[in-house]
Amino acid sequence: MKFGLFYEISIPRPWTPEKERTVYNNCLEQVKLADELGFDHVWAVEHHFLEEYSHCSAPELFLTACAMVTKNIQVGHGIVVCVPEFNHPIKIAERTATLDILSGGRLHVGTGRSATWTELGGFRANPDTTKKSWDEFVRCLPKMWMQETFSYQGEFWSMPERTILPKPYQKPHPPMWVAVTSPGTEIDAADRGLGSLGLSFAGFDEQEKKIKEYRRRIKSCEPVGAFVNEQVATTNFLFCHEDEKTGVEMGKRLGNTFNYLATQLISTREVFSSPSYQSLGLLPALRRAATGPDANEQQTEGMAYGDPARIIRAVKKWESLGVDCINFILNANEVVPQDQVMASLRLFAKEVMPVFAKGSANKVAAE
Amino acid sequence: MPLYGTLDITQNAKALPTLGNLDTEAWTLPKAEMLQLLIEVPRSTTDGLLPKAMHPALPSYVILAVTRYSESPVGPFNLAVLRLGSRAGAHPRGFLLGAVASTVAAAKELRGRWGLPVEAGEVKFLRRHDRVMGTVAKGGKTILDCALVDPQPVAGTDVQYINWVTAANAPLDGQTQPMLIQVDPKYTFYKAERGKPQVSAFDAAAWNAGAITLADPIVGTCCTVDTDLPRIRFVMDPLKPVFQGTRRIRESRADE
Numbered sequence: 001m002k003f004g005l006f007y008e009i010s011i012p013r014p015w016t017p018e019k020e021r022t023v024y025n026n027c028l029e030q031v032k033l034a035d036e037l038g039f040d041h042v043w044a045v046e047h048h049f050l051e052e053y054s055h056c057s058a059p060e061l062f063l064t065a066c067a068m069v070t071k072n073i074q075v076g077h078g079i080v081v082c083v084p085e086f087n088h089p090i091k092i093a094e095r096t097a098t099l100d101i102l103s104g105g106r107l108h109v110g111t112g113r114s115a116t117w118t119e120l121g122g123f124r125a126n127p128d129t130t131k132k133s134w135d136e137f138v139r140c141l142p143k144m145w146m147q148e149t150f151s152y153q154g155e156f157w158s159m160p161e162r163t164i165l166p167k168p169y170q171k172p173h174p175p176m177w178v179a180v181t182s183p184g185t186e187i188d189a190a191d192r193g194l195g196s197l198g199l200s201f202a203g204f205d206e207q208e209k210k211i212k213e214y215r216r217r218i219k220s221c222e223p224v225g226a227f228v229n230e231q232v233a234t235t236n237f238l239f240c241h242e243d244e245k246t247g248v249e250m251g252k253r254l255g256n257t258f259n260y261l262a263t264q265l266i267s268t269r270e271v272f273s274s275p276s277y278q279s280l281g282l283l284p285a286l287r288r289a290a291t292g293p294d295a296n297e298q299q300t301e302g303m304a305y306g307d308p309a310r311i312i313r314a315v316k317k318w319e320s321l322g323v324d325c326i327n328f329i330l331n332a333n334e335v336v337p338q339d340q341v342m343a344s345l346r347l348f349a350k351e352v353m354p355v356f357a358k359g360s361a362n363k364v365a366a367e
Numbered sequence: 368m369p370l371y372g373t374l375d376i377t378q379n380a381k382a383l384p385t386l387g388n389l390d391t392e393a394w395t396l397p398k399a400e401m402l403q404l405l406i407e408v409p410r411s412t413t414d415g416l417l418p419k420a421m422h423p424a425l426p427s428y429v430i431l432a433v434t435r436y437s438e439s440p441v442g443p444f445n446l447a448v449l450r451l452g453s454r455a456g457a458h459p460r461g462f463l464l465g466a467v468a469s470t471v472a473a474a475k476e477l478r479g480r481w482g483l484p485v486e487a488g489e490v491k492f493l494r495r496h497d498r499v500m501g502t503v504a505k506g507g508k509t510i511l512d513c514a515l516v517d518p519q520p521v522a523g524t525d526v527q528y529i530n531w532v533t534a535a536n537a538p539l540d541g542q543t544q545p546m547l548i549q550v551d552p553k554y555t556f557y558k559a560e561r562g563k564p565q566v567s568a569f570d571a572a573a574w575n576a577g578a579i580t581l582a583d584p585i586v587g588t589c590c591t592v593d594t595d596l597p598r599i600r601f602v603m604d605p606l607k608p609v610f611q612g613t614r615r616i617r618e619s620r621a622d623e
Contacts, residue, residue, distance in 0.1 A: 012368070051425055052369065118426060121407070121585065257368075263457035264369045266424055270459050271405050271452070272586045273526045273561050333368065 001319050001356040003348075004041030004076065005034055006235055006327035009056035010261060012334055020055060026338045028065055030330060033342055035070035037349035041108065042066050043076035043197075043327055048086075049122045052333060053261040060095050067103035075103050076327075078110015078197060079179040082137035083130050084156050085123035086114070089137050090164060093144035097168045105169040110197050111138050112179035115277070117266045127274045131188075132156065138176065138192060142225035145173040172226035177233070182278070186214040193223025198234040203301045204321060207234060211322040231324045236304045236314075238328035239336060240348040244307035250336060251305020258332035304328065308351035315356060370425075372417025372453070376534045376605045380545045384478040384485075386537040389548075389616055391480035394596040398557070400435040400492060401592060402501050402515055403528070404564035405452075405585040412571075412579045417453055417462055418534060418547060418605045420612055424452035428585060429576070430461050430529075431513055431566070433501025435492040436473075444473035445490035447503045447511060448483070448531075449574040455532055455549070456609040463533040465574035467503050467510075481596055482535025482548045484575065498562075499589045505573060512568035515560070515587035523556025526588050534605065539614075547603035550596065558591040 011023045031042045044059035044066075056062065063075045077099060080092055100107035113130035114120050120127050133156040144150050144164045151161035168174055177195035180186045189196045196214050198207070211232050218230050237255045241247030268277040302318060304311045304326065318326060330341050376383065405428055413427045430450040437443050446468050450461030467488040468474040474487040488505040499518060503511040530551040536543050564587040571579045600619060604612030 013370075049425075117585070121426070121583070260457060261369065264422060264425070264454055266426070266428075266452075266459075269527050270529065271428065273521055273559070273588050275522065275525050278524065 001315060001323070002040040002325040003353060003356075004039060004043055004233070004325055004327040005031060006329050007042070007044045007056060007059075007062070008047065008054040008258075008329065008332075009044070009062070010053055010258070010332045010334070011055045012052055023055075023334060024062070026331075026334075026341070027062070028069060029338070030341060030345065031066045031073065032069045033345055035073040037345060038353060039073055039345075039349070041074045041076050041325065041327060042070075043078050043108075043110065046079060046081050046086075048119050050116065050118060050265060053265060060099055064099055064102055067099065067106060072106075074106045074108055075099065076108040076110055076177075078108065078177055079112030080109065081114045081119075082111050082134040083113055083120070083123070083125045084133055085125040086119075089140055089144065089157055090159065092137070093141055093164050094166070096141075096174065097145060097164075097166045100168040100170055100174050101166055103169075107168070107170065107174040108177060108195075109141070109174050110177040110179060111141075111194070115181060115268060117268045117271045120268055120272075127268045127272050128276050129156070131276055134178075138178070138194065139224045141176070142173050146226060175229040175231075176225050177229065177231070180210070186210045187217055190214045190217030191221050193218065193221040193225065193228035193230075195229040195231040195233065198232065200235070204317060207318075207323070208321045215322065232322060233325040233327055234318060234323050236302070236318075236326050236328055238311075238330055238344060238348060239305040239340075240308060240311055240344045240352065242307060242347065244310055247306040247310070250340070251303060253335055254305070254329070254332055255303060257335045258329060261332060308347065311348065311352050312355050315352065319356065369422045369454070371608070372419050372421045372423060373415050374418045376418055376547075377545045380536055383545055384482045384533075384535045385543065386479060386482050386535055386548075389537050389539065389599050389602065391599060393598050394440055395593075396436050396595055397438050397593045399437065399592055399594050400494075400589065401432060401594075402434070402492065402499050402513075402587070402589045403430060403432045404513055404515065404566065404587040405430055406564055406566065406581045407583040407585060408579050409582055412577060413451060416451055416464060416577050416579070420455070420547060420603055420605050420607055420609050421460070421462060421532070422454035422456075424454065424459070428452040429464075429579065429581070431501075431511065431564075431569075433490065433492050433503070433511075433513070439473070441470065441472040441476055445469040445492050446473065446477070446485070447490045447501060449576055450531060451576075453532070455547075455603065456613070459529045460532045460549070461529050463531055464576045467505060477596075481550050481599065482533045482537065483550070484533065498565075499560075508570070508573070509568050510570040510573035511566070513564070513566040515562045515589050516565045518560035518562040518589055521559050521561045521588075523554075523559045523590065523592075525561070526556065526559050526590055528552070528554055532603070537602065539602065539616075545605055547605050547609075548599055549601040549603070551600070552594045552596060554590075555593040556590055557593070560589045562587050562589075
């Protein structure tokens, strides 16, 4: 089992220059510590216009800063929105290659298409075509990274022959993923040989079904890149505390705050009737859970908060379902004080991570 | 945390519809034809239109709807409504700003049974091959002239209608008081089309919509549905956040 951090970079009102800087600095401090503690990944999303929920519109810059203050932790640029109004594919190829070089070959590239009208409408993108444009982008990117020269004529973009520079440090290219929220996207991931970057908080049964289908389909995939990246990652909240009650209470507060902010987003389906957005993605489950920012109802099963023993039980369950990596959200709207986030990371690394270390005696003992 | 509306509906309670009770019977409304246009509006023009209990949708948008109800307990009628995109707690809702019904009887019943801010007027629903049109006039003045242009078939499953919230006075705990009422119709789709919204006349003041100006069209749909106006299940304190001030007054229907 691998462990990562997952950043939306949520910033509460009122927004002052100092507050945004403080939150970004908090995140960097967490990443630096996570690197020292042995966490495997740090992911940063690309979102635009999502007030309070995510101020992470330039993740490549944040991740570059992460790479500069760390040594080992892998940096996940994901998801990059593969819709031409958001990102030109040439620019994606160039900036990801640059980030891979600067990080010394530590880059993972997550892909996706955006799920909110706030973002798609903001860029005047057509929701009907985002799946198709994503498909074009993910097939082009590996070629743009690997081929000496590249030319392309597609439905959504084209270019005459040019040399796209620089090339990634990793050879043949960085691992590629796709965000999996809507039902069926795990099949899209498997068929293309992409890692499944789960961004929903579905319960065990639903996740197990998705993972089984992903594992089955990927055996016969035609990879878009030079290799198959068969990995399943899921997202979770992390708050680890010596006292279970304290850990659960703070974890719930974190989860409820995140969920409540997420449910304020205008999902594409809510306003734009389109066959391309049949599902509300992660929102239905969040709406069921998010009765209020301070609600105390039971949340989705398998959350990684509480004391180490409780978290170990949750992680072991995810591991038994076939999850390879859990990426943790550490904060939302800064409801968890920074010193407690740092203490939670330290305790998790001390008490939980060894249980899941490869070949760990602790792991055998715990089983 | 998310922004809240700033409207205190208790300050102008006399202007709100008043319900005799919260026990209204449901209406079944078969084969209704619903024209619905969603349009973004400047956030600054929606200030003060949304109750304090609710969160604004970001970006701000309105839902213009003109519906032909071919059967109802008060006979056939057309209804035009303007709703403001918003959130009741975690849930997307359309807060009713104004409504016009084509018959006096429909207007009276909709106000008295569900608290919809309906007035009687002239409401037309017109279908052409290249467009579906809705026009609304009050006192001889056109207050809405809109259309769904170039309708193309889509699946009913592609269309999502969000529930309504209306502000009204109603008796609760022995006292008639201003409250928010959730109206949550069900829909069974027979036909669905999607196209471009077009609005050639819109009088915001006539819809109790303050200074709202229509900005960026999102999408338009026209659907034929079996629908209803159900019994009232939830009411909300207009001044408390919805997650703190919601009361269930009736269990959900058997099909929920």
